[in-house]
Amino acid sequence: MGMTVTEKILAAHAGLDKVSPGQLINAKLDIVLANDITGPLAIKEFEKIGVKKVFDKDKVVLIPDHFAPAKDIPSAQQCLDIKNFSRQQELSNYYEVGRTGIEHCFLPEQGLVVPGDVVIGADSHTCTYGALGAFSTGVGSTDLAVGMAMGEIWFRVPETIKVVLSGKPKNPWVSGKDYILAIIGKIGVDGAQYKTLEICGSAINDLSIEGRLTMANMAIEAGAKNGIIAADEKTEEYVKLRAKRPWKVYKSDPDAHYEQIIEIDVTDLEPQVAFPHLPSNTRAVSQAGNVPIDQVVIGSCTNGRFEDLWQAAEIMKGKKVHPQVRTIVIPGTQEIYLQAVQEGLVKTFIEAGAVVSTPTCGPCLGGYMGILAKGERAIATTNRNFVGRMGHPESEVYLSNPVVAAASAILGRIASPEEVM
Amino acid sequence: MQKNTRLKGKVWKAGNDIDTDLIIAARYLNTSDPKHLAEHCLEDVFPTLQEEIQAGDILVAGKNFGCGSSREHAPIAIKHAGFSCVIAESFARIFYRNAINIGLPIIVAPQLAKAVKPGWELEVDPVSGLICDLINAKEYQGEPFPPFILEILTSGGLVPYVKKKVKQHG
Numbered sequence: 182m183g184m185t186v187t188e189k190i191l192a193a194h195a196g197l198d199k200v201s202p203g204q205l206i207n208a209k210l211d212i213v214l215a216n217d218i219t220g221p222l223a224i225k226e227f228e229k230i231g232v233k234k235v236f237d238k239d240k241v242v243l244i245p246d247h248f249a250p251a252k253d254i255p256s257a258q259q260c261l262d263i264k265n266f267s268r269q270q271e272l273s274n275y276y277e278v279g280r281t282g283i284e285h286c287f288l289p290e291q292g293l294v295v296p297g298d299v300v301i302g303a304d305s306h307t308c309t310y311g312a313l314g315a316f317s318t319g320v321g322s323t324d325l326a327v328g329m330a331m332g333e334i335w336f337r338v339p340e341t342i343k344v345v346l347s348g349k350p351k352n353p354w355v356s357g358k359d360y361i362l363a364i365i366g367k368i369g370v371d372g373a374q375y376k377t378l379e380i381c382g383s384a385i386n387d388l389s390i391e392g393r394l395t396m397a398n399m400a401i402e403a404g405a406k407n408g409i410i411a412a413d414e415k416t417e418e419y420v421k422l423r424a425k426r427p428w429k430v431y432k433s434d435p436d437a438h439y440e441q442i443i444e445i446d447v448t449d450l451e452p453q454v455a456f457p458h459l460p461s462n463t464r465a466v467s468q469a470g471n472v473p474i475d476q477v478v479i480g481s482c483t484n485g486r487f488e489d490l491w492q493a494a495e496i497m498k499g500k501k502v503h504p505q506v507r508t509i510v511i512p513g514t515q516e517i518y519l520q521a522v523q524e525g526l527v528k529t530f531i532e533a534g535a536v537v538s539t540p541t542c543g544p545c546l547g548g549y550m551g552i553l554a555k556g557e558r559a560i561a562t563t564n565r566n567f568v569g570r571m572g573h574p575e576s577e578v579y580l581s582n583p584v585v586a587a588a589s590a591i592l593g594r595i596a597s598p599e600e601v602m
Numbered sequence: 603m604q605k606n607t608r609l610k611g612k613v614w615k616a617g618n619d620i621d622t623d624l625i626i627a628a629r630y631l632n633t634s635d636p637k638h639l640a641e642h643c644l645e646d647v648f649p650t651l652q653e654e655i656q657a658g659d660i661l662v663a664g665k666n667f668g669c670g671s672s673r674e675h676a677p678i679a680i681k682h683a684g685f686s687c688v689i690a691e692s693f694a695r696i697f698y699r700n701a702i703n704i705g706l707p708i709i710v711a712p713q714l715a716k717a718v719k720p721g722w723e724l725e726v727d728p729v730s731g732l733i734c735d736l737i738n739a740k741e742y743q744g745e746p747f748p749p750f751i752l753e754i755l756t757s758g759g760l761v762p763y764v765k766k767k768v769k770q771h772g
Contacts, residue, residue: 205750222634222674229761231768248632255632305672305696321674321700322634323760331764335750370619371666375695404669406695459619546628546671565670567621574646 183434185341186411187377190316190431194299202340202440210240211298211315213328216284216542217245217256219303219321220263226326235270236332242274242293243267244284247542252549282514282540285309285482289394290514292423296412296430301328306482306564308405311397312390313420314412314430319401339406340440341377342368346384348448354598355450356492357392358484358562358582360384361399362453363445366463374404376440379433384447385410390419391488398483399564402460454560454595455580458568466585469595476559477502477590478571479583480511480538481545484562487517489583494526496587496598497533503593508535509551515540535590547571553578560589609686609707609726610736611658613718616647618664622697625668625676639675640682655684660726662718663690668697677701687726689733689744691715702751705759709733711744728755 184192184199192200194208213235215223220243227235235241243263251257260278267275274293281287285306288294296314300307303325310317318336320328328334344364364380365372378400385393393410400408412420412430420428451465479485479493490512502508510530512518518540521527527537543550545563553559553572559579561571566578579595588596630642644651661680667690668676677700680688687707701708707728714733718724723736729752731744747755757763 205748218628218631219672219674225634226761229765231765247628253632259632259634303672303674305670307672319672319696321672321677321696321703323674323703324699327760327764330768370669371692371694374666374692401670404666404694547623548628548631565621565623567623567670569627569646570623 182438183436185377185379185433185437186314186431187316187341187379187407187409188338190297190299191336191338200338202338204338205335206338207333207335208299209333210301210328212240212242212294212300213325214242214284214300214302214304214307215325216247216304217249217259217263218247219325221259222322223303223325223329224262224266226323227329230326230330232330235329238271239273241272241329242288243272244276244281244287245278246281246283247546248548249541250278250539280515282517283482283485283542285398286485286513286517289313290423290516292420292425295420295424295426295428296416297428301325301334305401306398308400308408309394309398309482311400311407311409312393313416314410316407316409318407339375339377341379342373342441342443343379343381343439345442345444346380346382346447347444348384348446349387350447350450352451354452354584355447356582357388357395359450359453360447361396362455362460362463362580363450365399365403365461366453367443368403370402370459370461371404373400376405378403378405378408380408380410386413389488390415391486394486395483399460402564452582452585452597454585455566457566457577457579460564460566460580466595466597472579472595473558474506474560474589474594475557476551476553477506477508477586478511478544478551478559478561478563479586480513481542481563482513483564484583485511485513485517487520489562490517490521490526493583493587494529496584496601497591498529500533500591500601502534502590506590506593508590509538509544510535511538511543512540544571560586560595562586607728609658609660609728611660611686611724612656613720613722613724614648614659614661615718615720616661616663619666619669620647620663621670622668622673622676623670626673626679631673631675634675636678636682639679643679643683651683657684658686659684660724661685661688662715663688664715665691667693669694672696674700674704677704677706681706687728689715702754703760705755707755709744711742714742714744
């Protein structure tokens with residue numbers, strides 16, 4: 182029997198010819214990532230292990246992005262902790278505010294992750310890099326500490342669920358976000374628990390790399406260990422311009438074993454909205470009803486890339502944000518921000534009455550830069566709508582793609598793009 | 603955790619899909635001080651936890667406990683709030699690893715998790731996964747750990763386990 186793309190990558194990194202689901206392996210790590218929240222805890226644990234240096238100073242990446250630029254004194258200390266550790270360990274991949282952005286937007290953009298990699302990150306959305314055909318998964322700070330020290334970590338080889346998306350959406354406002362919300366809506370927030378979500382099909386071939394990054398990013402919202410989209414010509418074209426290292430393309434064998442195959446025809450799919458308080462609580466935007474909103478957030482590691490901002494700007498161009506609504510646009514990285522300035526997107530947002538923030542995870546996890554008061558309601562292009570995720574436990578978050586969020590900003594309620602175009 | 607540990611405590615019962623934001627909200631993540639995290643553990647789920655918890659109490663939840671963020675602050679908050687272990691119908695993957703890694707015993711026991719009521723007294727053998735409901739004198743078998751994971755737990759977590767290996771291999 183053949184192997185899936187995930188099994189092939191794991192086997193190659195474990196020095197084995199073959200692995201199968203359930204097997205416990207030790208895999209070598211290509212990138213080990215942490216941020217200002219999880220990094221300080223990982224450093225504390227690292228210091229207990231008894232090794233002086235990280236396994237490879239080029240393979241440990243530390244990014245201040247969650248509460249950075251620092252929101253308060255303790256957060257500033259956490260940012261300083263990862264900065265000091267980076268200096269002391271002479272890491273080549275520490276990036277100060279102003280030269281980075283949201284980690285999962287930044288690493289692919291800078292070619293720090295490439296197809297065929299095994300990546301762990303102390304951030305659950307590390308699964309994003311699966312969009313480039315890498316095995317990439319979120320871990321806690323202790324696993325990360327061990328990864329930094331040893332350059333390898335144990336995994337249980339996951340079973341794979343294959344999701345085949347076919348067709349071409351008739352609705353022009355459907356994007357990768359809607360595909361992944363539709364998948365999560367179908368299988369539930371634990372539908373892929375401990376497993377791989379391998380996503381493929383003609384709709385994926387047609388999807389941009391940005392759209393694929395959005396999809397793999399939210400694999401964790403179905404409980405998956407990793408989401409993966411095998412690299413194709415589009416991926417190689419994207420990587421070619423950025424990669425700092427050689428890469429290797431793996432594809433699933435035709436006779437690979439899948440625990441389950443799910444087929445979804447996207448022809449009639451509409452933009453999706455996930456209602457509070459689970460990402461699986463999805464409805465088509467046309468079925469949202471009258472939901473007035475107080476805040477719109479366009480950004481995050483899910484939808485803070487240039488294509489996302491460009492689409493939102495197309496909707497907002499020449500229009501005004503509803504007087505009762507505050508709209509916060511957050512470019513994912515400095516490079517995206519600069520391109521948004523150069524191509525007039527920032528002007529569009531500001532003229533419409535939105536604020537444009539420095540790159541940060543900020544409001545997505547209820548950190549800062551747009552916290553909700555009791556009873557307030559937001560629509561956001563982010564990834565989680567759990568109780569209290571963006572602020573007060575009695576606030577509400579609705580998840581959508583960037584064009585639905587932009588249309589909602591203008592009408593002051595959850596709205597379809599066609600209502601404003 | 604010792605090999606012959608028996609944990610005994612009163613049950614706090616939570617529902618399905620308890621995410622790590624509910625366990626410890628991000629607004630408290632500007633520090634990783636266990637005491638500070640423990641003070642805000644599950645505060646929106648159990649508003650009276652701080653006043654009423656007794657050391658050794660047992661947290662029982664439904665399916666997908668610990669879903670969401672990778673924050674290890676979540677099992678740290680639970681451990682330092684005084685819970686001796688967590689039992690659930692199922693756990694989200696990163697939380698599961700994190701709990702083992704910091705030496706917080708967790709047990710998958712769907713039958714017990716469905717049957718148990720808040721306030722019941724349980725006795726738990728985290729090594730064998732055997733759980734005794736002391737109120738009704740009924741036993742439940744949770745899923746035992748694979749030997750490798752048990753070794754991490756009995757070493758006191760992943761760091762002591764790895765430290766041992768590092769020492770052995772010079």
